[in-house]
Amino acid sequence: MVLGTTSGAGKSWLTTALCRWYSNQGFKVAPFKAQNMSNNARVVAGLQGGEGEVGSAQYFQALAARAEPEVRMNPLLLKPEADTRSQVVLLGQVNQALTEMPWRGRSEHVWPAIAQALDDLRADHDVVVIEGAGSPAEINLHASDIVNMRVARHAQADCLLVSDIDRGGAFAHLFGTWALLPEDERALIKGFVLNKFRGDASLLAPAPEMLQDLTGVPTVAVIPMLWEHGLPEEDGVFDDRSRGAAGAVHTRIAVLAYPRISNLDEFQPLKNVPGVRLQWARTPAEVQGVDWIILPGSKATAADLAWLRAQGLDQAVAEHAARGGRVLGVCGGLQMLGEALIDTHGIDGNAPGLGLLPLVTAFAPDKTVRHAQSRFGAAQGAWSALADCPVQGYEIHHGQTAQHPAMAAAGDVARELIPGLAWQNAAGNVLGLYLHGLFEDARVLQALFGAQARTLEQVFQGLGEGIDRYFDPAWRAAAQAEARAPR
Known part of the structure; x- marks a missing residue:
């Protein structure tokens, strides 16, 4: 699972890259995001042979994984219509009852469908790469969470936590996010990722080692700023x-x-x-x-x-x-x-x-x-x-x-x-x-x-090769071994 310290940290980009990287290793791969809030949507295969909507990010992630995009990959899609109102799409279809329901009361109604979609994808694939939303450490939302750590706990997912170092404060973001999680959820964080880095990576020392001393979690990748990676922006206008x-x-x-x-x-x-x-x-x-x-x-x-x-x-x-x-x-x-x-x-x-x-x-x-x-x-x-x-x-x-x-x-x-x-x-x-x-x-x-x-296939292949280029070899070896382990 890919979590972020903030929105815009690089979760969607990294999830897409991991989908292609695992597929390149010969695994049957699917993406998953329990809830996406976006007005960027795609038409994909629905349940019982119909068609439905999912967030565009999961559509592209499925293509990167060489899988047919389908509604189980993004079971809940919220399409903002105003600052305080969103249309609710459940398993690809507009659900008016959920649209009219108060936000905090919606979680328990949609969780069974989310959990079932995730379980079905896990049963059908070797690897499911899960994307979180925003930050998992929003303590005001933790009790009604259906997209971050509740999903991680349900799947017992190995989690990467990614931070946008170009914004500044990345080590504080990583440590603060980790520190605000309960101990059982901290244990699921297996690696930190520094994204959008510009400069000499050797100058980061000794911060990664100090962060690992504080948390027990290694920094497994430093990804450079990639202005023209070719993947569509999910939620914002391009820079x-x-x-x-x-x-x-x-x-x-x-x-x-x-x-x-x-x-x-x-x-x-x-x-x-x-x-x-x-x-x-x-x-x-x-x-x-x-x-x-x-x-x-x-x-x-x-x-x-x-x-x-x-x-x-x-x-x-x-x-x-x-x-x-x-x-x-x-x-x-x-x-x-x-x-x-x-x-x-x-x-x-x-x-x-x-x-x-x-x-x-x-x-x-x-x-x-x-x-x-x-x-x-x-x-x-x-x-x-x-x-x-x-x-x-x-x-x-x-x-x-x-x-x-x-x-x-x-x-x-x-x-x-x-x-x-x-x-x-x-x-x-x-x-x-x-x-x-x-x-x-x-x-x-x-x-x-x-x-x-440039074709999407060329873009996806470049992203997948980036995992080999920027991630620690020990992490890559462990990730492949985990994916091959008997279930």
Whole structure:
């Protein structure tokens, strides 16, 4: 199990790397995270042959493990809709009763499903690599914990505790976290990991030895700062230093980073395309001079649209489109580009749209969650490179979008490039689609840029090789021996 002293310490990255490393040793591997709070989700195999949602991190971890992603790998997903409210997804499906239940009262209701999912994965695999959440030493949450030490105790997992040394205070973070745990839980901590280190590792001495004298726990790895490791960020916008685009830049793309942005991880491939400069934008000044503006998905479309207007970004997008600049809306972004959002069920909210596509969206109580593959129709103008291009991805949305009838009667009709999934304006420079994962399709990147990004397989292999490079050989040998031990 991988635990962290803080959010952002590197748990997801390290869990993904360990999944590939164990798989490289020939083991059958699965990832697991009991509860993930994220608006970055993927469509995966559900129970009894259906489909459901899990956090994107567990999806990528499963691919790194060479396993089919499935809902047992992240049995509880919380999708924030506001600062004090989240949609609850249990075993891949929205659970309205749990969504309405007080947070502290929810734990005992969901624990049986979490424990069963973990037990089933352990029975089916040689190794399960578990990711914790936040810090295991949040003493105000310990009694209702269902994601950190309760999981560790249930599985009797060997735990690594990782700290972000670039923030400063890493040894205090490690010692303080260890010290706040009860003695039986301290005994599960088998190694400390220093992540995001910059400098001469020899200068760390004698701190690791002193920490081991205090805790009995060795520091088993020092991982350097890896700005461009290639793995999508799970919960935060990328750092400026990780934007890639080495050499000459031919395309500048701004992604509008509204408060409830979702599925931001799908833009990682754009960071990896040579000559593409990707940046997040929260002000009109940050979209000046760009070639593309992307309106990404949103977990609260009407609220994020109001935020966009408050920043003056609505006018900036309209001016960019009027100049012929490319605009792309994905899922919630597509809904914003239309004429209106209509919500008669209290799902998201009513709002006028940006008016760049003659479409209207009505929110439905049932959520569409499915994989999709299709082919673009006769795309024209700025997006003509996509004409007849095959594409695959996934849908996660409550909205149902269609041509605005009154505008159609007046002759303003959107060009439907994929039935029910993609539309283009008459000028050809504004494109909206429900399909997530567009840029993860190599055929799309080739069509748009004439180039390819580093593949996920290459990224995962690099992460796995990093375990051999940065972890103590004695720890690696012990980890392999433990995985091969009879059950």
